[in-house]
Amino acid sequence: MHRKVLFELHIKPLFRAIDRDHMLWHFDLWNPDSFYERNGQPKMHVINAILDHLTSNGPDQMPPNNNAGPWPEEWIDLYRRWIDEGCGRLSLTKGDYQIRKDGSTVKLFAKIEIDQGAECWWERQYEGSDSYIYHLSVESKEETGQSEGRIIREFIGNFPSQLQKITIVDQDGIQELPIPIS
Numbered sequence: 001m002h003r004k005v006l007f008e009l010h011i012k013p014l015f016r017a018i019d020r021d022h023m024l025w026h027f028d029l030w031n032p033d034s035f036y037e038r039n040g041q042p043k044m045h046v047i048n049a050i051l052d053h054l055t056s057n058g059p060d061q062m063p064p065n066n067n068a069g070p071w072p073e074e075w076i077d078l079y080r081r082w083i084d085e086g087c088g089r090l091s092l093t094k095g096d097y098q099i100r101k102d103g104s105t106v107k108l109f110a111k112i113e114i115d116q117g118a119e120c121w122w123e124r125q126y127e128g129s130d131s132y133i134y135h136l137s138v139e140s141k142e143e144t145g146q147s148e149g150r151i152i153r154e155f156i157g158n159f160p161s162q163l164q165k166i167t168i169v170d171q172d173g174i175q176e177l178p179i180p181i182s
Helices: 007-014 017-023 043-054 073-084
Strands: 096-102 106-116 120-128 131-139 149-161 165-170 173-178
Touching: 007 073, 043 073, 106 131, 106 165, 106 173
Parallel strands: 131 165
Antiparallel strands: 096 106, 106 149, 120 131, 165 173
């Protein structure tokens, strides 16, 4: 049984920083919102256009020969499999968050309840000089093929003290967490 191909885990890492930079004028290859509508449905015109460029042998080839050349065939096969499986992506989950300032470090504490066998992690989407934006994602037990039950996961993140806020994007939406003044 194959593990389901998901954008954040399997497709996003295929796009190098230079690929992303070259396409930012049109859309962001690292941002799932470039590939999905607000209702979660895939933007098939974008997804298929990328596949067309990946498989092109002409001037529309992506990436071009002067920028590391075409993807290996197994990468293109993985991208096709992602399309064939419905363009899956990670789900957002939710948690309880608390921020504490400890000297020169800001600590973010998060408590998350998820299905046993599911995987949960933070993904940094953007890092500014005074704020971080994180997506709290979960790969469901159906996607990992693991057993049932609920578990509590706790995360602690350390951040530089000059931060003004940490923004969490989770199942409840966007939550801006201001950094307390010592």
